[in-house]
Amino acid sequence: MHGILASDASTDVDTKVLVLYTGGTIGMLVGANQSFTPEPHFLVESLRAQTRFHDPLGDSLFSHASTAEGFRAWSHNSSGRSSPTESSSPPGATAIPPATGSHVPTLLVRSSRPIAPPPDRSAPPGQTLFRQHTSKKVSSDCYEMHIPSLVTPRALDAQGNWKRIRYAILEWEPLLDSSNMDMTGTVDVIATEIELNYHLFDAFVVLHGTDTMCYSSSALSFLLEDLGKTVILTGAQIPLAQLRNDAVDNFLGALWLAGYYIIPEVSLYFNHVLYRGNRCSKTSSFALNAFESPNFPALVNVGIDVVVNWSNVLRQTNLRKFHVHKAAAHFVSATLRLFPGITGDIVRAFLMPPIRGVVLETFGAGNAPQRQDLMTALRDACDRGVVIVAISQCTKGSVSDAYETGQTLLQSGVVPGGDMTPECALAKLAYLLSKSELSVQDVRSLVGKPLRGELTAASGDRPPTLTTAERVQDMLAQVVRISTNSFPNSGSRGHLPPITITVDQSGEHKPLDVTATWGSTASETVTTEAALAPFLIHLAAARDDVDAVTFCLEAEAAAERSETGRHAIAGGMVNCVDFASGRTPLHAAALNGSILCVNALLEAGALVHMRDSMDHSPLYYAARQGHEAVVDTLVKAGAHLGGSDIKGSFVALAVTKARRKGDVASLRVWRKAGAEIPQDEIN
Numbered sequence: 001m002h003g004i005l006a007s008d009a010s011t012d013v014d015t016k017v018l019v020l021y022t023g024g025t026i027g028m029l030v031g032a033n034q035s036f037t038p039e040p041h042f043l044v045e046s047l048r049a050q051t052r053f054h055d056p057l058g059d060s061l062f063s064h065a066s067t068a069e070g071f072r073a074w075s076h077n078s079s080g081r082s083s084p085t086e087s088s089s090p091p092g093a094t095a096i097p098p099a100t101g102s103h104v105p106t107l108l109v110r111s112s113r114p115i116a117p118p119p120d121r122s123a124p125p126g127q128t129l130f131r132q133h134t135s136k137k138v139s140s141d142c143y144e145m146h147i148p149s150l151v152t153p154r155a156l157d158a159q160g161n162w163k164r165i166r167y168a169i170l171e172w173e174p175l176l177d178s179s180n181m182d183m184t185g186t187v188d189v190i191a192t193e194i195e196l197n198y199h200l201f202d203a204f205v206v207l208h209g210t211d212t213m214c215y216s217s218s219a220l221s222f223l224l225e226d227l228g229k230t231v232i233l234t235g236a237q238i239p240l241a242q243l244r245n246d247a248v249d250n251f252l253g254a255l256w257l258a259g260y261y262i263i264p265e266v267s268l269y270f271n272h273v274l275y276r277g278n279r280c281s282k283t284s285s286f287a288l289n290a291f292e293s294p295n296f297p298a299l300v301n302v303g304i305d306v307v308v309n310w311s312n313v314l315r316q317t318n319l320r321k322f323h324v325h326k327a328a329a330h331f332v333s334a335t336l337r338l339f340p341g342i343t344g345d346i347v348r349a350f351l352m353p354p355i356r357g358v359v360l361e362t363f364g365a366g367n368a369p370q371r372q373d374l375m376t377a378l379r380d381a382c383d384r385g386v387v388i389v390a391i392s393q394c395t396k397g398s399v400s401d402a403y404e405t406g407q408t409l410l411q412s413g414v415v416p417g418g419d420m421t422p423e424c425a426l427a428k429l430a431y432l433l434s435k436s437e438l439s440v441q442d443v444r445s446l447v448g449k450p451l452r453g454e455l456t457a458a459s460g461d462r463p464p465t466l467t468t469a470e471r472v473q474d475m476l477a478q479v480v481r482i483s484t485n486s487f488p489n490s491g492s493r494g495h496l497p498p499i500t501i502t503v504d505q506s507g508e509h510k511p512l513d514v515t516a517t518w519g520s521t522a523s524e525t526v527t528t529e530a531a532l533a534p535f536l537i538h539l540a541a542a543r544d545d546v547d548a549v550t551f552c553l554e555a556e557a558a559a560e561r562s563e564t565g566r567h568a569i570a571g572g573m574v575n576c577v578d579f580a581s582g583r584t585p586l587h588a589a590a591l592n593g594s595i596l597c598v599n600a601l602l603e604a605g606a607l608v609h610m611r612d613s614m615d616h617s618p619l620y621y622a623a624r625q626g627h628e629a630v631v632d633t634l635v636k637a638g639a640h641l642g643g644s645d646i647k648g649s650f651v652a653l654a655v656t657k658a659r660r661k662g663d664v665a666s667l668r669v670w671r672k673a674g675a676e677i678p679q680d681e682i683n
Contacts, residue, residue: 014151014163014164014165014166015163015164015165015166015202015203015258015259015260016107016166016167016200016201016202016203017165017166017167017201017202017203017204017205017255017258017259018107018109018167018168018170018193018194018197018200018201018203018204018205019167019168019169019170019204019205019206019207019255020170020172020190020193020194020204020205020206020207021043021044021169021170021171021172021175021207022172022175022176022181022186022190022206022207022208022209023038023172023174023175023176023177023178023207023208023209024038024176024177024178024207024208024209024210024213024235024236025178025209025210025235025236025237025238025239025247026043026207026234026235026236026239026240026247026250026251027039027042027043027046027175027207027239027240028239028241029042029239029241030241036239038174038175038176038177039175040171040173040174040175041171042241043169043171043207043240044150044169044171046240046241047150047169047251048150050248051153052152052153052248052252053150053152053251053252053255054150054151054152055151055152055153056105056150056151058153058154059074060153061074061075062153063153063154105148105149105151105166106146106147106148106149106168107146107147107149107166107167107168107200108144108145108146108200109144109145109146109147109168109170109197109200110138110142110143110144110193110196110197110200111135111142111143111144111145111170111193111196112141112142112143112189112192112193112196113143113189114135114137114143115135115143115145115170115171115173142196147168147169147170148168149166149167149168150166150167150168150169151164151165151166151167152164152165152166152167152255152259155256155260157260158260158261158306159577159579159582159613161582161613163259163260165255165256165258165259165260167205167255167259170193176209177209178208178209178210178211178212178213178235179209179211179212181208181209181212181215181216186216187215187216187219187220187223188223188326190206190216190220191220191223191224191324191325191326192324192326194224194231194324195322195323195324198229198322199640199642201229202229202230202258202259202609202642202643203229203230203231203232203258203259203262204229204230204231204232204258205231205232205233205234205251205254205255205258206220206231206232206233206234207234207235207251208233208234208235209235210235210236210237210270210282210290210291211282213233213235213268213282213291214268214277214280214281214282214291214421214423214424215423215426215427216233217233217266217267217268217277217278217280218277218278218421218423218424218426218427218428218454219427219430219431220233220266220277221265221266221276221277221278221424221427221452221454222278222325222427222428222431222451222452223324223325223326223431224266224322224324225320225322225323225324225325226316226320226321226322226323226638227264227265227266227316227322228264228316228322228607228608228609228637228638229262229264229322229609230257230258230261230262230263230264230267231265231266231267231277232254232257232258232267232268232269232274233254233266233267233268233269233277234250234251234253234254234268234269234270235250235270236250236251237286237287237288237290238288246271246288249271249272250269250270250271253269253272253302254269257269257274257300257302257306261300261308262607262609262610263299263300263308263313264313264314264315264316264607265277265313265314265452265453266278266452267299268280268291269300270289270290270291271288271289271290271291272301272302272303273289273291273298273300273301273302274298274299274300274301274302275291275293275296275298275299276293276296276299276312276314276453276454278420278421278423278424278427278428278452278453278454279293279295279296279421279424279453279454280292280293280421281294281395281421281422281423283395292395294395294396294421295396295397295398295419295421295456296312296453296456297309297312299312299313310572310575311572313572314452314453314605315572315574315604315605315606316605317602317603317604317605319599319602319603319633319636319637320636320637320638321635321636321637321638322638325431325434325435332354332355332356332357332430332433333355333356333357333358333359333426333429333430333433334350334355334357334358334359334426335358335359335361335422335425335426336350336358336359336360336361337361337393338360338361338362338363338368338369338393340369342369342374343373343374344371344372344373344374344376344377345373345377347374347377347378348377348380348381351377351378351381351386351388355386356385356386356387356433357386357387357388357389357429357430357432357433357443358381358386358387358388358389358429359389359391359417359422359425359426359429360378360388360389360390360391360414361391361392361393361422362390362391362392362393362399362409363392363393364392364393364394364397365392365397365398365399365400366390366391366392366398366399366400366409366410366416367409368390368408368409370408375408375409375412378409378412378413378414379412379413381413382412382413382414383413385440387415387429387432387433387440387443387444387447388413388414388415389414389415389416389417389420389425389429389447390409390410390414390415390416390417391417391418391419391420391421391422391425392419397419398418398419398455398456399416399417399418399419400416415444415447415448416448417447417448417455418448418455418456419455419456420454420455424454424455428447428451428454429443429447432446432447533552533555533556533573533576534573534576534578536548536551536552537549537552537553537573537574537576537585538576538578538583538585538588540552540585540597541585541586541588541589541592541594541597541601542588542589542591542592542594543592543594544589544592544593544594544595544596544597545597546596546597546600549585549597549600549601549604550600552573553573553574553604555573556572556573572605574601574604574605574606575605575606575607575610577610581612581613582611582612582613582614583612583613584606584607584610584612584618585597585601585606586598586601586602586606586607586608586610586618587610587612587616587618587621589601589618589630590618590619590621590622590625590627590630590634591618591621591622591625592625593622593625593627593629593630594630595627595629595630595633598630598633598634599633602633602634602637608634608637608638608639609639611643611644614644615643615644615645615648616643616644616645616650617639617641617642617643617645618634618639619631619634619635619639619640619641619645619673619674620641620645620650620651620673622634622673623641623651623654623669623670623672623673623675624650624654626665626666626669627669628665628668628669628672631669631672631673632672635672635673635674640674641673641674641675651670651673651675654666654670655667655670655675655677658670659681664681664682667681667682668682
């Protein structure tokens, strides 16, 4: 059942989120010595008691406060709570049947190590401690357990659908202060836990101490290769147990973003801002806005509105399944900060074996003292294979060769690290050095190239920008061509039919020269393109017209290069949603068996885990329609069945029908998609 047990009676569409609780300030209590210390099981019990985080029956104030009528109905009786049978659901939501007895729905969770249940202790009268079941060993490095789930009140998602977030908290044992986190130890365990549960959950939130959170988020961004789901790290400066705290906002914000948005990269959420995880640093030990991303804009700003900067979100363009890189380079990389008067002997001693890589924090834009002993020590280390990466000690800016002192450093064999943060540079260097297939020269070459958006790439030559009239002309020509063409792929960019715009200042439609009155401003052009492009790319995907799909993606890139900025399309062109159905272009291509467009969309960063208004994935539609080649491609890209595909028994129904008809071909396609069908049924 992909994590949800059959005993879960809810028929609502739930987003499943796994919370990995490693420790940190967020769940600490005041200890005997009057200092904050981690307290096992407190966080889970505390969240369960808060109706903003936990509302399994949908009968809390938060589930009935979307309208005045709902609140009045909820507070009608003298107790302030209506009975389950009197409970009114938000408009469009499905009422949850009352729970039977004291049963708490559970989620299946996997772990790389056995997790013991909380110790037996007496609960206050009328309360039941929130316990997880004893883990069961299923393989040499995998344990399974059913953890009682928490479920949020219903809320509207970005498409206007009522949804809930159902989440389980896997608590570390023991809980760690962030200063005890190990980038090549504990972080590896976090990556492994995400890998074991990747197909069981839609997103992941990691609760972490703030002191080393940027080290962990940077390391995870590299270890989690070909990531297609949301992973968010968060924590708090003030514990949840304190009356005044930032823990509620940080955890609730991270949980909300993980449950309602697919942002397929490792990110860090703090003080209403979502940052790219390998682009930020902790800049304050006392402020609530403790983190900054000095050289890259935020991915999401959470205020009255949730503003997602989709043009900055990474798009996974490799057609490979998600996997975790586990061969971390232990104790072979380190950080050295230059200071006035540093000697060659200090540097030489620092660079002795087993050190294989060093992040060199230089002055300004990549400058260093020009003493011969220092340059010789650096050159000798580089000659014997040590990879030395130069970054700036400045919070903002990048290393460059603008100064002679910087050029001399690079001539010694030091590699420029661009505008990477120290935490990221160290994590990236350890990641690259741990890949046995890479030579020293390969590592030096990859250090300066963005692998996970961790540094700003050097700007290259930009293609010529079309005039506003030319851009709208091309867009309309594509719409006309593909709308009137019944045969996919019969047109080409080089042979578009001519088109005449009919616009008149008086309001009448008369034939006019396209350059005379159309789109006289760049902003009008961008607005027109943004209105036409989603229609065009969905139509192109359905018709398997790669030329038109490519045109739309290039138009978006051209708009981003223009003076007006970018298309105002949520999720980016490749993931734009049809609000009538909630489907993306990949849904349209999968439904219609458009294999050429499926490949083109995936290469452009289409998200395989997006679901439409019916909570169906592109893989489900491809399998339902029997498009075997599309199923093969989507599975290769990391797609899997889940959500209503499984929970709603849609896959089970399709498989049953195929068995009754003796349709071996359909059974084979469903088995490739991930349905549990014995091999002998398709032989």
